[in-house]
Amino acid sequence: MSPRPGGSRAGSADAAFDIWLQRGLRDVYGEVAEEPIPPEILALIENSRKT
Secondary structure, eight states: OOOOTTOHHHHHHHHHHHHHHHHHHHHHHHHHHTSOOOHHHHHHHHHHHHO
């Protein structure tokens, strides 16, 4: 992400927000994201690649 016009302060605020958001999302959804993908869904993905 490029800093906003007006100096590095806006860029560092954006970076701080990005870090805060990533940590918050990881706290909320991290456990779900680490679950294995169900075999039924993997089969659907494989079948869609064949067509």
